[in-house]
Amino acid sequence: MRIKEDLIVTSISLGGYEVPVPIGLSELLNRAGAWKYIAPGSLDNQMDPLENYEREVVKENGNFRTYLTYKKPLENKKVS
Template sequence: MRIKEDLIVTSISLGGYEVPVPIGLSELLNRAGAWKYIAPGSTQKENPLENYDRTVVKENGHYRTYLTYKKPLEKSEENKKVS
């Protein structure tokens, strides 16, 4: 179930540290439809990153995560079942 209300991000903490909320983050997340209600005790069946390759690298003393979209395999004409 998607949440139909606009939510406002008022604070972010990461590893116990408070992080400033970037201007426009709430609007970005609301427009993207990023909010989804998951009932307590239920398991999440879909993995939002299943179509991405994830690579973590260290550059200039900082870790960066790169997500690269994997194009789904298209069914070729050879694999079509003909009856």
């Protein structure tokens, strides 16, 4: 489902850090059609592409870095 309303980004946080919202971000996301509704319980809502990664956000010298570390999936996990 495509959202027909324009959404306005009022704040951004990254790993617990507050990040200023760049001018024009809301317009860019709205024009790009970036907003997508995912119904609760749908298959799209259950898939997490970062499920096997640990995520850490660090602020170094005024810049943010996101470290993704691959963690080995559980061996006993069943795949259907």
